[in-house]
Amino acid sequence: MMDRAGEALILADLTDEQRAAVSHGEGPLIVVAGPGSGKTRVITRRVAWLIATGAAPPWQILAITFTNKAAEEMRRRIDDLVGAGTGVLVSTFHSFCARTLRRYGPPGRTESFAIYDEDDQRACVKRVVEELRLDEKVFRPADLLAKISQAKNRMLSAEDYASGALGFRDDTIARVFGKYEEALARFNALDFDDLLLSMVRLLETRQDVRDALRSRYRYILVDEYQDTNLPQARIANLLAGENGNICVVGDPDQSIYRFRGAEILNILDFERAHPAAREVRLERNYRSTKRILAAAQRLIEHNIARRAKTLYTENDEGDPIRVVRCLSDDEEARWVARAVEESIERGTPPGEIAIFYRVAALSRKFEEELRRRAVRHQVVGAVPFFQRKEVKDVLAWLRVLANPADEQQVRRLAALTEGLGPATLRRVEELAAERGLALLEAMRAVGERGDVRPQERRAVERVVQLLDALAERAREGVGPMLRAIIEETGIERALRSSENPQERARAENVRALVDAGYEFDERRARGGAQGDAGGAGDFREFLDHVALLSPADQAEDEFATVKLMTLHAAKGLEFDDVFIVGADAGFLPLEREGEAPDVEEERRLLYVGLTRARRRVTLTTARVRRTYGQDRSCAPSPFLAEIPREAIEQRGAGGDDLDGAYEPLPSFDVPFARGAESFAPARRNGRAERRPPDFAPAVVRAAAARPSDLVPGDRVEHAVFGKGQVVDITGTGIGTRVKVEFDAVGIKTLVLQYANLQRI
DNA sequence: CCATTCGATGTTTTT
DNA sequence: CATCGAATGG
Numbered sequence: 161m162m163d164r165a166g167e168a169l170i171l172a173d174l175t176d177e178q179r180a181a182v183s184h185g186e187g188p189l190i191v192v193a194g195p196g197s198g199k200t201r202v203i204t205r206r207v208a209w210l211i212a213t214g215a216a217p218p219w220q221i222l223a224i225t226f227t228n229k230a231a232e233e234m235r236r237r238i239d240d241l242v243g244a245g246t247g248v249l250v251s252t253f254h255s256f257c258a259r260t261l262r263r264y265g266p267p268g269r270t271e272s273f274a275i276y277d278e279d280d281q282r283a284c285v286k287r288v289v290e291e292l293r294l295d296e297k298v299f300r301p302a303d304l305l306a307k308i309s310q311a312k313n314r315m316l317s318a319e320d321y322a323s324g325a326l327g328f329r330d331d332t333i334a335r336v337f338g339k340y341e342e343a344l345a346r347f348n349a350l351d352f353d354d355l356l357l358s359m360v361r362l363l364e365t366r367q368d369v370r371d372a373l374r375s376r377y378r379y380i381l382v383d384e385y386q387d388t389n390l391p392q393a394r395i396a397n398l399l400a401g402e403n404g405n406i407c408v409v410g411d412p413d414q415s416i417y418r419f420r421g422a423e424i425l426n427i428l429d430f431e432r433a434h435p436a437a438r439e440v441r442l443e444r445n446y447r448s449t450k451r452i453l454a455a456a457q458r459l460i461e462h463n464i465a466r467r468a469k470t471l472y473t474e475n476d477e478g479d480p481i482r483v484v485r486c487l488s489d490d491e492e493a494r495w496v497a498r499a500v501e502e503s504i505e506r507g508t509p510p511g512e513i514a515i516f517y518r519v520a521a522l523s524r525k526f527e528e529e530l531r532r533r534a535v536r537h538q539v540v541g542a543v544p545f546f547q548r549k550e551v552k553d554v555l556a557w558l559r560v561l562a563n564p565a566d567e568q569q570v571r572r573l574a575a576l577t578e579g580l581g582p583a584t585l586r587r588v589e590e591l592a593a594e595r596g597l598a599l600l601e602a603m604r605a606v607g608e609r610g611d612v613r614p615q616e617r618r619a620v621e622r623v624v625q626l627l628d629a630l631a632e633r634a635r636e637g638v639g640p641m642l643r644a645i646i647e648e649t650g651i652e653r654a655l656r657s658s659e660n661p662q663e664r665a666r667a668e669n670v671r672a673l674v675d676a677g678y679e680f681d682e683r684r685a686r687g688g689a690q691g692d693a694g695g696a697g698d699f700r701e702f703l704d705h706v707a708l709l710s711p712a713d714q715a716e717d718e719f720a721t722v723k724l725m726t727l728h729a730a731k732g733l734e735f736d737d738v739f740i741v742g743a744d745a746g747f748l749p750l751e752r753e754g755e756a757p758d759v760e761e762e763r764r765l766l767y768v769g770l771t772r773a774r775r776r777v778t779l780t781t782a783r784v785r786r787t788y789g790q791d792r793s794c795a796p797s798p799f800l801a802e803i804p805r806e807a808i809e810q811r812g813a814g815g816d817d818l819d820g821a822y823e824p825l826p827s828f829d830v831p832f833a834r835g836a837e838s839f840a841p842a843r844r845n846g847r848a849e850r851r852p853p854d855f856a857p858a859v860v861r862a863a864a865a866r867p868s869d870l871v872p873g874d875r876v877e878h879a880v881f882g883k884g885q886v887v888d889i890t891g892t893g894i895g896t897r898v899k900v901e902f903d904a905v906g907i908k909t910l911v912l913q914y915a916n917l918q919r920i
Numbered sequence: 921c922c923a924t925t926c927g928a929t930g931t932t933t934t935t
Numbered sequence: 936c937a938t939c940g941a942a943t944g945g
Contacts, residue, residue, distance in 0.1 A: 226935070254935050278934085296940095352935055420934060521933050541934090581921050616921095710934070728933045750932060765933085788936065789932075 167212045170205055170241070174198075181407075181440040182206045185215070188400070188437035190385075190405040190430045195456070195473045195771035196447025196734065199409055203381055204234060206407065207248055208241040210379055219247035222377040224396065226384050228252055228709060230732060234383070249377070253392050254352060255708045257359040262704075264369050266350060266358035272700070274563040275707040279547060281305055281351050283568055288339040292332075299332060308337050313389045313421025314354035317341075348565040357389035363398040373402050384732075385410035385430070389421035397433065406434075412467060413460050415730060416765050418758065428467060445471050447734055447774055449478020455777070455807040456770040462802050463760045480809035481770075481802060482778040483743075489525060492782045496739050497529035499778060500722055510536055511719040512736035516727045516769045518750055522742045523724050530722065540725035546706045550655065550666045551673050553556075553678040555706065557645045558638075560600065561630055562700045566598045566751050573627075576649065579619035587612055588620065600624075638702045639678030646670055677702065701827045727769045738773035740766070741780045746795035766799050876900060883920065 171179050178198055181191045182205045193199035205225060210216045223238075225231045235250040242248070251259070254317070258275060265271045276284065285301040311321050318341055322334035344351065350358060363370050380400050382388065384406035388396070400406035408430060415424045431437050445453055453473050460466070486492040496515065504510055515526055523539055530537045545551060556572040563569075574580045591609050592602035606612055606620045626648050633641050646652045655667035680702050723735070742748065749762030770777055781796045874886045884900040 228935095252935070355935085417934075419932080521931055579921075583921075727932065752932075786936085790936090 167209065170208050170212055174201075175203065175444060177440055177442050177444075178202050178205075181442070182209050184407070184440070186405055188404070188430075188434040188912060189440065190427070190434075190437050190643075191409040191440045191442065192427075192467075192469065193409055193442040194469060195411065195414065195768070196443060196445040196473075197442035197471075198446060199411075200234065200237065200383075201444065202442070203383060203407075203409055204237040204241060206381065207238050211242050211246070211248075216379050218242065218249075219249070220376065221248045221381070222256070222379070222399070223248065223250045223381045224256060224383065225250065225252055226387055227594075228255070228272065230383065231255075231771065252708065254355050255394065255704070257355040257395070258704055258708060260373070261350070261355065261358055264362060264366070266354075267361050267365070268345055269350060269358070272348065272563050274347065274559060274566045274569070274598075275355065275704060276344065276349045276351040276568075277547065277707055278305075278352075278374040279552065279566060280349070284343050284347075284349075285336065285340055287568075288336050290341060291339065292335065294332065294336075299336070304333060304336050307333050308340060309351075309353055309713075310421065311337065312357060313391070315357065315390050315394075335415055346565070347568055348563055349568070353391075356389075356395065360394050360398070360581065362390050363395065370398065373399055374404075379405045380407070382406070382408045384414075386412050386424060386427045387417045387422045388426045389423055390426075393423065393426040407797060411469075413463070413469065413764055414731065414768050416731065416761060418761050424465070439467065443469060447472040448473060448771060449475050449775060451478045451480060451807045452770060452773050452777055455481055455803045456767050458804050458807075459763060459770065459799060459802050460767045465760055479776050481638050481803065481807050482776075483796075483808050483810045484778060484780045485796065485812045486780060486782045487784065489742075489782045489785045492741060492780050493525035493529040494525060496741055496778075496780060497533050497535065500737075501741070503776075504535070508737050509719060510722045512774075514723045514725065514730065514733070514735040514737070514772065515739045515741055516725060516730050517740075517742050518727055518747050518765070518770070519742070520726055522747075525544070526724055526741065535722055536720055537722040537724060538554060540723050541729045545669065545672070546709055548666070548669055550651065550670050554642060554645050554649075554651065554670060554673055555703070557627065557630060557649075558641065558699050558703060561627060561634070562703055564600050565598065568872035570599050570603075573623050574620075576651075577619050579616055579625050580623070584612060584616045584620065592783070600627075621680050629739055634699060637677070637681035637684075638699045639674060639681045641699060642674045642677040646674060680705070727765045730772050731768050734772050734774060736773070736775045737778075739768065739778045739780065740769045740775065742785075743779045743781045743797040744785065745797050746792075746794060747785075748797040758780055763799060763802075766797075772811060798800060823855075877920050 171182060174182060175198075181189065181202045184206075191199070193202065203223065207221055211218055223231075223234060225234060231250045231252055235248075238246075238248055238250065249256075261269075261273070261785075262271050266273060274280075282301050282305055286296070286307050289296055289299055289301055290303070303546075309316075316324075318334060318338035321337050322331070325334050344354070349754060363373070367791075377399060380396060382396050387410070390688045393669055396406060396408070397404075408427065410427050412424055412427050415422055415427070418424065431439065448456075450473055453471055454477075457471055484492075484495060486495055500513055500515070503513055515523075517523060527537065527539060553572065553576055556569045556576070559566055559569045560573060571585070574585050587609055588602045589599065591597070591605060592599050595602065595605070597605065603620050604624050606617055612620070624647070629648070630641050630644060633644055652667050652670045655670065657664050665880070680699070684698065684701075713860060727740070745764075748766060749757040749759050751757050779797075779800065781800075782794060784791050784793050786792075875883065876886055877883050887901050
């Protein structure tokens with residue numbers, strides 16, 4: 161424990177506001193922290209201060225974050241201040257709940273419950289939909305799941321939903337909801353939302369648990385409070401108790417997870433829920449230049465549902481924000497990649513450069529372009545490793561072992577097993593129904609069905625035998641178990657010998673999973689984890705760990721690589737040089753079919769993006785963007801007009817200007833200057849219409865024009881089809897199609913754009 | 921039972 | 936264009 165000097169040290173280099181928050185005594189505290197205002201610093205210092213002053217021993221402090229990554233980072237910073245392994249619990253809501261529920265048993269489940277991720281959930285909904293004989297086209301499992309999750313976030317039960325249902329569709333959703341809940345209970349499973357809801361129920365119904373937890377965790381700190389949903393806020397408040405020691409930190413302007421149930425009122429109305437709360441506002445920004453901050457501030461002031469907050473900074477004026485209007489998305493990618501290169505040449509460390517986009521699908525072109533230029537880069541949160549099919553296939557074996565009631569996973573095993581198809585499975589299910597057995601038990605008894613052929617019976621037995629063999633090896637650790645799985649099932653071998661390079665990459669994932677298992681064992685052997693040493697608990701813990709890992713957690717912050725990520729993933733990070741691409745109407749705010757965009761939320765999203773930057777921001781737009789292989793013309797995002805002009809330097813890439821909304825400025829890079837003037841841009845409020853090929857913009861025509869001096873009779877070569885002769889050419893611009901009679905494969909019609917024909 | 925092919929269909933954001 | 940699911944043929 162620290163002395164007075166240590167205490168002074170904790171407060172030494174803080175501003176008055178920061179100090180007020182850090183050294184707040186008992187009772188509720190809300191810290192409204194603007195971007196770059198030293199929020200994490202305040203939390204970690206406060207933890208240190210509580211310990212140093214003896215207000216609470218470390219193990220009575222609970223700090224809650226949203227992502228594992230944030231938790232890790234916070235733990236690290238707390239360790240730096242107070243020493244490692246002091247026992248401060250830093251956890252995400254979900255893993256804190258999972259852990260507590262495992263200890264006390266969630267209502268209606270046993271402690272060995274499975275945690276269902278989105279894939280599992282969808283599969284489960286799908287089964288319900290089939291069971292109810294609904295048309296999957298009309299009732300798409302993913303849509304239904306979204307509705308169900310939404311309801312759960314609002315703490316509505318299936319019955320609640322049913323009683324509020326309007327019309328047939330709602331009624332049906334309510335029925336699916338109910339069946340889905342039944343299925344989860346039967347499988348002894350909880351989905352992500354249930355982890356929170358069960359926790360609420362546990363705290364509300366079990367006074368002993370509530371008291372135990374309250375005396376255990378006397379100080380609660382919640383980061384990113386603006387992103388809490390109803391159950392999360394309820395949990396935090398139940399843990400804290402009335403007038404308890406709850407400290408919430410956040411920024412309503414950075415609330416960007418409404419689609420997932422985040423309730424911005426939790427933070428806006430915190431004081432109403434806690435009349436005794438003290439509020440501290442952190443408005444000084446230490447991160448960005450004056451210009452960036454001014455731009456962000458002016459932008460966000462267009463929101464109506466917010467509480468005024470005025471940020472300021474003592475930092476430099478800085479460079480203007482670049483706004484670049486490109487002729488096409490291809491060119492945007494080229495331009496950005498070049499600008500990234502240039503930034504690196506100017507001395508920016510690659511790891512200090514980031515590219516943000518609204519939708520993940522946009523990443524591809526930038527990736528390709530960076531790869532072409534050999535710029536090291538990394539897509540953050542691209543494909544969540546532990547959610548890849550091959551990884552989940554392997555994990556399914558462990559999951560069945562951990563929770564044999566999980567029929568969903570048992571089915572998965574069946575699907576993985578050669579010779580065990582739907583027909584055989586149905587027979588096993590019938591057997592289960594007849595005898596009142598669990599699916600897995602029925603598989604053991606498969607011999608009692610006369611109508612299962614020996615070949616199929618053997619397949620079923622293989623599954624059971626492997627599970628038994630794995631159970632035997634459970635004490636050896638997760639690594640050996642995983643290894644046994646891939647060896648016995650031959651999954652890695654099968655993938656590795658595939659023709660398809662993508663498949664072979666999957667083999668690497670399987671291998672990496674086994675490695676992760678061994679690493680887990682090692683970490684555990686070193687005494688890192690708590691709980692029973694070795695044995696069956698091990699792989700359960702491994703599964704929990706894996707289930708609650710998010711894509712963002714996979715990011716390794718390598719100093720040497722440029723980062724690409726969605727605007728959502730950018731929250732909480734900072735970079736010297738930020739590129740926000742795809743700043744087009746329709747994309748930002750993102751418009752979805754049949755739904756009005758949530759403009760304020762989208763504006764906050766851009767606000768988050770802008771305020772990640774320390775030194776430079778570049779926003780890019782494209783006149784023509786390709787989606788579904790179709791060209792659509794786009795207007796710039798309306799948000800661009802909300803940024804003060806004096807903070808902007810506007811450029812057109814391709815000898816073009818910004819549609820008159822801004823002063824025309826000299827071009828930066830002019831790959832396709834000519835021909836641009838012949839094209840009058842459609843600037844219909846984003847929702848660009850599909851245009852016939854002849855109206856294809858000049859840029860694209862220029863791009864496609866290169867080989868189009870082809871005439872019938874020319875000899876050409878194609879990468880796949882080999883050599884051939886051009887028979888006919890139809891269409892113009894991007895829609896140009898070439899009919900080629902190939903020597904080897906006969907006549908094919910190719911889209912000139914993609915065919916990549918070489919004249920010979 | 922399985923592999924291949926064809927057609928339709930689709931694009932947020934994530935614990 | 937890419938991916939997925941269903942249909943189809945072996």
